[in-house]
Amino acid sequence: MSEAAASAHADHGAHEPAGFWSHYVFSTDHKMIGRQFLFLGLFMLIIGGILAMLIRWQLAWPETEVPGLGWVPEPTMYEGIIPPSTYNMLFTMHATIMIFFVVMPIMVGGFGNFLIPIMIGAKDMAFPLLNMLSFWVGAVAGVLMIASFFVVGGAASGGWTSYTPLTGAAVYTGVNWGINLWVLSLFVLAFSSLMGSINYITTLINMRAPGMTYFRLPLSIWSLFITAILLLLALPVLTAALGMLFFDRVFATNFFLPAGGMPLLWQHLFWFFGHPEVYILVLPAMGVTSDVLSVFSRKPIFGYRAMAYSMIALAFLSWIVWGHHMFVSGMNPLLGTAFMLTTMVIAVPSAIKTFNWLGTLWGGSIRFTVPLLFAIGFVSNFVIGGLSGIFMASTPVDIFIHDTYFIVAHFHYVVAGIIFAMFAAIYFWFPKMFGRMTSHTWGVVHFIGTYVFFNLTFFPMHFLGVGGHMRRIYNPMQYEYLEQFGDMNVFITISAFCLGLSQIPFVVNFIWSLFAGEKAPENPWEANTLEWSAPSPPPHGNFATQPQVYRGPYEYSVPGVEEDWLPQDRPLGAAAATGH
Amino acid sequence: MMSWLPENVSTYGGQIDYLFYLIYYITAAALILVTVLMVAFLIMYRQREGRKAVYSHGNTALEVTWTVVPAVILIMLSFMSISTWGEIKIYAPPAEYEVRVVGKQFNWDVFHPGPDGKLDTEDDIKIENEVHVPVDKVVHVQLQASDVIHSFFVPSFRVKQDAVPGRDILVWFEVTKPGQYELPCAELCGFGHSGMLGWVFVHTPEDFEKFLKENQDQG
Ligand code: HEM
Ligand SMILES: [Cu+2]
Ligand SMILES: [Cu+2]
Numbered sequence: 065m066s067e068a069a070a071s072a073h074a075d076h077g078a079h080e081p082a083g084f085w086s087h088y089v090f091s092t093d094h095k096m097i098g099r100q101f102l103f104l105g106l107f108m109l110i111i112g113g114i115l116a117m118l119i120r121w122q123l124a125w126p127e128t129e130v131p132g133l134g135w136v137p138e139p140t141m142y143e144g145i146i147p148p149s150t151y152n153m154l155f156t157m158h159a160t161i162m163i164f165f166v167v168m169p170i171m172v173g174g175f176g177n178f179l180i181p182i183m184i185g186a187k188d189m190a191f192p193l194l195n196m197l198s199f200w201v202g203a204v205a206g207v208l209m210i211a212s213f214f215v216v217g218g219a220a221s222g223g224w225t226s227y228t229p230l231t232g233a234a235v236y237t238g239v240n241w242g243i244n245l246w247v248l249s250l251f252v253l254a255f256s257s258l259m260g261s262i263n264y265i266t267t268l269i270n271m272r273a274p275g276m277t278y279f280r281l282p283l284s285i286w287s288l289f290i291t292a293i294l295l296l297l298a299l300p301v302l303t304a305a306l307g308m309l310f311f312d313r314v315f316a317t318n319f320f321l322p323a324g325g326m327p328l329l330w331q332h333l334f335w336f337f338g339h340p341e342v343y344i345l346v347l348p349a350m351g352v353t354s355d356v357l358s359v360f361s362r363k364p365i366f367g368y369r370a371m372a373y374s375m376i377a378l379a380f381l382s383w384i385v386w387g388h389h390m391f392v393s394g395m396n397p398l399l400g401t402a403f404m405l406t407t408m409v410i411a412v413p414s415a416i417k418t419f420n421w422l423g424t425l426w427g428g429s430i431r432f433t434v435p436l437l438f439a440i441g442f443v444s445n446f447v448i449g450g451l452s453g454i455f456m457a458s459t460p461v462d463i464f465i466h467d468t469y470f471i472v473a474h475f476h477y478v479v480a481g482i483i484f485a486m487f488a489a490i491y492f493w494f495p496k497m498f499g500r501m502t503s504h505t506w507g508v509v510h511f512i513g514t515y516v517f518f519n520l521t522f523f524p525m526h527f528l529g530v531g532g533h534m535r536r537i538y539n540p541m542q543y544e545y546l547e548q549f550g551d552m553n554v555f556i557t558i559s560a561f562c563l564g565l566s567q568i569p570f571v572v573n574f575i576w577s578l579f580a581g582e583k584a585p586e587n588p589w590e591a592n593t594l595e596w597s598a599p600s601p602p603p604h605g606n607f608a609t610q611p612q613v614y615r616g617p618y619e620y621s622v623p624g625v626e627e628d629w630l631p632q633d634r635p636l637g638a639a640a641a642t643g644h
Numbered sequence: 645m646m647s648w649l650p651e652n653v654s655t656y657g658g659q660i661d662y663l664f665y666l667i668y669y670i671t672a673a674a675l676i677l678v679t680v681l682m683v684a685f686l687i688m689y690r691q692r693e694g695r696k697a698v699y700s701h702g703n704t705a706l707e708v709t710w711t712v713v714p715a716v717i718l719i720m721l722s723f724m725s726i727s728t729w730g731e732i733k734i735y736a737p738p739a740e741y742e743v744r745v746v747g748k749q750f751n752w753d754v755f756h757p758g759p760d761g762k763l764d765t766e767d768d769i770k771i772e773n774e775v776h777v778p779v780d781k782v783v784h785v786q787l788q789a790s791d792v793i794h795s796f797f798v799p800s801f802r803v804k805q806d807a808v809p810g811r812d813i814l815v816w817f818e819v820t821k822p823g824q825y826e827l828p829c830a831e832l833c834g835f836g837h838s839g840m841l842g843w844v845f846v847h848t849p850e851d852f853e854k855f856l857k858e859n860q861d862q863g
Pocket of ligand 3 (some may be wrong): 831838
């Protein structure tokens with residue numbers, strides 16, 4: 065990292081030898097571990113993105129040669145043409161990587177690690193060694209997942225939901241070790257998340273600075289707290305189900321096969337984990353968005369308590385809505401009605417959050433920085449994704465749109481929309497993480513390209529879905545009623561490619577700023593939360609003296625205070641403020 | 645957006661479309677409201693010299709309003725959906741004609757009752773990927789799968805139901821217009837999932853007689 069980090073580290077680091085390995089690789093510093101998770105996630109984002117482009121190529125120009133891929137050996141590709149079995153691997157691995165190796169590592173692993181201690185005024189996590197282990201166990205999971213591309217038979221191809229019996233025995237997909245490794249990788253990853261979540265929860269309960277009450281926590285920390293609890297409770301369900309699936313595949317135990325078990329049991333277990341998982345993904349994005357909107361509106365967040373309580377409500381409700389993924393699965397239809405009601409109810413806290421974000425903008429003095437733009441982008445996408453969810457919640461409508469592109473549009477507006485919050489977080493905390501500023505101009509270019517092409521890519525997918533275009537199909541041209549959608553698929557694919565190209569300014573900006581960006585001051589955004597009282601980047605141990613917290617995180621534009629911000633750790637009446 | 649919906653030809657499809665339209669108008673209104681407010685706020689409250697942001701932590705009356713209004717609309721939508729759902733998936737009317745459809749990698753095996761009108765008898769007519777049904781009659785489909793999960797989807801009937809190995813699931817529909825309708829599989833079932841496609845032939849009474857006659861000797 066920068067010299068500032070290195071020298072600050074040397075000042076502070078009497079207790080730890082500042083070797084390369086212990087500093088950059090096997091570090092126990094929460095900030096380094098956070099950066100490691102960030103880089104892991106960004107690397108995987110490139111892979112997941114390339115897989116998405118290949119999917120889109122096939123859908124626009126089915127069974128034609130992908131330029132430049134003629135060298136890929138059979139049976140993965142045939143002279144550059146993607147066969148159906150490979151297509152199934154592409155969307156399975158795209159989704160798995162995006163969810164488990166991009167959004168989770170970056171939002172939960174990366175920002176969770178970087179932000180939790182420093183925003184609550186602690187020196188580090190409660191269990192630094194466990195924290196390091198969490199990253200390296202996660203990295204092993206990543207290696208297993210990538211390795212699965214190279215085994216005989218190819219990677220997993222049963223969808224990221226891995227429905228049994230299709231994945232319960234190798235005969236049905238023709239993929240043996242690919243799916244076994246997929247299962248093992250997620251099994252291992254669950255331990256990484258467990259270690260992380262225990263650490264987050266312990267740290268948050270025990271290590272808050274004096275004065276940092278629960279209702280003075282920034283909302284990004286609230287969101288990570290709730291996420292950690294969801295992780296702790298949801299992942300064991302997945303782990304158990306994966307263990308059983310592995311036994312089915314390897315020892316023919318038939319837990320999820322009709323001969324002795326039940327195919328639908330897998331779906332219940334998977335979605336009992338899966339729906340809380342969706343909130344594990346989206347809550348940190350909501351938290352970050354709340355913080356960024358407040359800082360750049362120069363206004364307190366609108367309805368702080370409602371924001372915290374609505375996240376708690378989402379977390380509770382997320383346990384009783386899983387059946388909305390199974391309306392037409394053969395589950396008892398009476399249950400469908402019950403799950404429809406709970407699902408409609410869970411939309412309410414999301415609506416509250418949206419309106420509170422609007423309320424935060426209202427009456428503000430909005431600074432159009434790059435993080436603000438991306439936070440607005442997240443809200444805008446989340447609104448569309450939230451509203452399209454209502455179609456699916458209505459059981460009769462879901463009969464028609466289930467497993468169509470309407471769903472693909474919906475979940476990309478929500479889960480891929482998280483990418484906007486991720487970028488907001490990266491641009492916002494980059495100065496703190498790396499001690500340098502990023503380029504505003506290139507950030508704006510990145511935002512415009514990403515926002516425009518994101519919508520051009522995913523909005524038309526609603527139309528495909530309304531037309532009955534199934535998801536997970538290799539070649540839409542095999543269906544007469546889908547022939548009319550050929551042009552639209554080409555349009556979507558071209559937009560997707562442009563969306564991919566729009567990430568080049570980000571990569572360049574990121575790398576260039578890392579080494580040559582303008583040096584960041586302590587508090588470049590004039591923000592209130594504690595991390596901005598530490599040097600950029602903060603040394604090992606974060607703060608020179610233990611911060612004392614006097615107020616909530618959102619005291620912007622307080623009447624009677626000269627500046628329009630008032631840090632959480634600044635005593636009023638001291639020289640800096642005019643006081644009353 | 646609605647012009648993309650395939651033509652509906654089943655008795656209950658209209659109710660699904662009605663709910664679809666209703667939700668469409670409600671969500672479109674909400675989307676427009678939120679977007680307009682957001683854009684307006686971004687323009688009106690951009691940073692300007694000499695203006696300080698309003699110092700406000702919220703407004704309880706407003707917050708209660710925007711909790712209660714969406715809640716009422718959503719609960720109302722649920723109750724409006726319940727009867728249609730019940731009609732389609734719970735309370736099937738008595739069968740006037742019955743077929744069995746078995747999903748397997750990567751075809752639909754379809755068993756029609758022969759002239760005796762009963763399944764599981766000598767004269768059953770088995771055809772791959774073709775379902776033949778009479779128009780204006782309540783048709784029951786016994787939906788099964790022999791290997792993995794498939795999904796019986798007829799876009800024009802607004803019907804979709806997963807076929808689960810080890811289960812026998814009842815699907816019903818009544819079609820109001822003779823014709824030929826595509827029956828894709830809608831659940832990932834392996835490398836041949838894409839292109840797993842059948843057809844539903846909806847016959848006029850005369851045509852249906854003809855179909856039965858032509859297939860009489862098949863056993
Ligand atoms: C770079 C932008 C992206 C593009 C162009 C893209 C495109 C696609 C496409 C074409 C599919 C296949 C749909 C199908 O035929 O079923 C898909 C599936 C999926 N994508 Fe993305 N995607 C992108 C980013 C993301 C991100 C960031 C996430 C999550 C964080 C994500 C999550 C998923 C999931 C969960 C699936 C479902 C896969 C399955 O059916 O098993 N995507 N995406
Ligand atoms: Cu869900
Ligand atoms: Cu299929």
